[in-house]
Amino acid sequence: MSDSWRRVALASSLEDVDSTVGEIISRVQAGDQAALAELYDRYADTLLALAYRILRDRAEAEDVLLEVLERAWREADRFDPERGSVRVWLTVMVRSRALDLLRVRRRRERVAAEAARSGDEGVGFRGTAGDASELEDLRRHVVTALQELPPAQREAIELAYYGGLSQSEIAARLSLPLGTVKTRMRDGLQKLRVVLRPIHAGQAL
Amino acid sequence: MNPDDRDEPRDLAAAYVLDALDPADARAFEAQLARSAELRKEVTELREAAALIPLSAPSVPRDDAALKARLLSRVRGASAGALRSPRRSVWMAWVGWAAAAALAVVAGLQWFRASSLSEQLARREATLDEILEPSTQLILLTATGERPPGIQLFWNKAGGRVVLHAFNLPPAAQGRAYQLWFLRDGAPVPGGTFNSDPDGHALVTVAGPPADLTLIGAAVTDEPAGGSAQPTTTPVVVGTIGGE
Numbered sequence: 001m002s003d004s005w006r007r008v009a010l011a012s013s014l015e016d017v018d019s020t021v022g023e024i025i026s027r028v029q030a031g032d033q034a035a036l037a038e039l040y041d042r043y044a045d046t047l048l049a050l051a052y053r054i055l056r057d058r059a060e061a062e063d064v065l066l067e068v069l070e071r072a073w074r075e076a077d078r079f080d081p082e083r084g085s086v087r088v089w090l091t092v093m094v095r096s097r098a099l100d101l102l103r104v105r106r107r108r109e110r111v112a113a114e115a116a117r118s119g120d121e122g123v124g125f126r127g128t129a130g131d132a133s134e135l136e137d138l139r140r141h142v143v144t145a146l147q148e149l150p151p152a153q154r155e156a157i158e159l160a161y162y163g164g165l166s167q168s169e170i171a172a173r174l175s176l177p178l179g180t181v182k183t184r185m186r187d188g189l190q191k192l193r194v195v196l197r198p199i200h201a202g203q204a205l
Numbered sequence: 206m207n208p209d210d211r212d213e214p215r216d217l218a219a220a221y222v223l224d225a226l227d228p229a230d231a232r233a234f235e236a237q238l239a240r241s242a243e244l245r246k247e248v249t250e251l252r253e254a255a256a257l258i259p260l261s262a263p264s265v266p267r268d269d270a271a272l273k274a275r276l277l278s279r280v281r282g283a284s285a286g287a288l289r290s291p292r293r294s295v296w297m298a299w300v301g302w303a304a305a306a307a308l309a310v311v312a313g314l315q316w317f318r319a320s321s322l323s324e325q326l327a328r329r330e331a332t333l334d335e336i337l338e339p340s341t342q343l344i345l346l347t348a349t350g351e352r353p354p355g356i357q358l359f360w361n362k363a364g365g366r367v368v369l370h371a372f373n374l375p376p377a378a379q380g381r382a383y384q385l386w387f388l389r390d391g392a393p394v395p396g397g398t399f400n401s402d403p404d405g406h407a408l409v410t411v412a413g414p415p416a417d418l419t420l421i422g423a424a425v426t427d428e429p430a431g432g433s434a435q436p437t438t439t440p441v442v443v444g445t446i447g448g449e
Contacts, residue, residue, distance in 0.1 A: 033277060040273055048267055050259035058265060062272060070279045083331070084249060088256040092327070095259075135260075142260040160225035161258055167225050182220065189219035193254040 021086045029076040036073050043087070044069075045135070047094045054098040054162050055105075064101065068093045099164035145195040153188030156181055214244055222251040224326070231326070239333040335361045335368045335410060344423055346444035354405070356442050358385075358423055360413055369399065371407040371425075374441070376400055382430045383407075383441070387414040388422040396423075398432045422446055 021042065027035030044065060051061035072079075072090060079089055146154055159165045159173065167185065171178045214237040220226045221234050238244050335341065340363040346356040354374040360367050369385060377383055377400050385396030397411030414420050422445035426436045 033280065036276065036280060037273055040269075040276060044267070044269070044272065045264055046259050046262075048265050049262035052265045053259065053262040061265065062267070066272065066276050066279060069276055073280045080331075083327070084252050085256070088252050091256045091259055092252075138257075139260045142257050146258070146261050157223065157258070160220070160223040161255065162262075165225065166227050167220055167230075168227050170225070182216065185223065185225060186216050186219045189222065189251055189254065192258070193251055196254045196257050197250070 022081065025076055025079055025086060028073060029079075036069065039072065039086075039090075040069060043090050046087075047090060050091060050094050051098045054095065054102055054164075060101060061098070064094055064097045068097055095161070102164060142196065145192055148195070149188050149191060150184075153184045153191070156184040157188045157192075160185060214238075214241070215247060218244065218247050218251055221326075222248060222255050235326070235329065235333070238330060239337055245330075332368055332408065332410065335359060335364065335366060338363055342446075344444050344446060346423060346425060346442035348442045354442055356425055356444075358444075360420075362413070365413045365416065367396070367411050367413045369397075369407065369409050369411060371399075371401055371405070373405050374401040374407060375405060376403060377427055377430075380430050381427055382432065383425050384428040384432050384436075385411060386424045386426065386436060386440075387418060387420055388424060388443075388445070389414075389418050389420060393424065393436060394418060395432060395434060398428065398430070420446060 021039075024035045024038050024042075028039060047068065048061055048065045051064040052058060055061050055064070068090060071093060079086065083089075084092075149157075155174075156170060159170045160167075165173065167181050168178060170176075170185075171181045174181070214234060217226060217230055217234045221231065221238075226234060238248065336359045338361050341359050341361045344358040344360060346358065348354055352373055355372055356374070357370045358367050359370070367385070371383075374383070382398040382400050384398045386393035387396055394414060396414070397409070399407050399409045399411070401407040422443065424436075424440035424443040426433075426438045426440050428437060
């Protein structure tokens, strides 16, 4: 299968995952609990994986997932499609909350270095038995995109995304000039955007 | 932070999206963002790309039935019911009194209960968008005294919303809140309620006055936490449109 063809197929599969989510959000806004369960079905896997990748603690990650979905339920009125997709809204909330907890824990344990380093196992990938196959395809595509980045760029992105570190902190951690970290982060995310654009451009919402 | 002229705004967008900018860079970038629709589009696209990153994180085995049950027990009665309905019913009572007092105020309540940097930034961006909208009119509410409280209202007429910024305003007592009033020729029309931080600041987005109302000014009073249908205390601050 050619790469471009494959991207078209992937775009339509993300559309399957993210489409009609606007309708679900409307029902959530109206207080429909079944709609909340549907939101869970669509995004729980990714959101829990994200929280776990940051926190490395299943119970804490589950708490974050539930807290964010509850918040989405309470604050559905505040969701504004003009500012990004539902996927962005939920992942930003999960990441923020998980990073808040991570920072609290780091302060408590005073082991800043250890916590973000623990994410440094390369890009792991493991699906679960119940996963929808289109989601699996999407994941493979994103994993491939990340793996194709120069490792230094990927490291900068992952230390920021999963470790919650600022550019200065990353520069200090890696003993690199700040400018180098800035360049790696910019080039890396721009590349990801180009590779992933056909996917997220296909999203409804 | 040493000034680094080589950083073009576009170069900072990726780090901004990853919340990785150092504070001085973040402030500089936000100033650019407020001015450039193109840059906002860039940020939106990068956010969509970044939101796909966690698809690559390994799945975590989980018990969906148990988690969903926990989720539903969390929301049942606790949120949509308790948080929305009573407030709405308060507002509904006002509708009869003040015609079209907008229900959308509920959405703006506690808009600024910040919990993380990225959300703070996103909210700040939204607030800037409201304030920088061409139709936005500034109304100053003032008082007299030693260190008087003041409130700036940025009335976004196109969007029908008001960004309210208060300063030197001591927090309302337990069970009380501040309430915004829209002044017209006749009884004041109730607006949203809010409270200030211990440092005397408040920044909230609330619904604007009904579209058919000829606004001559605005005021803020101290009211019971749920808000009142008509002012029950003397205004803390008052301002009129087009003058002191």
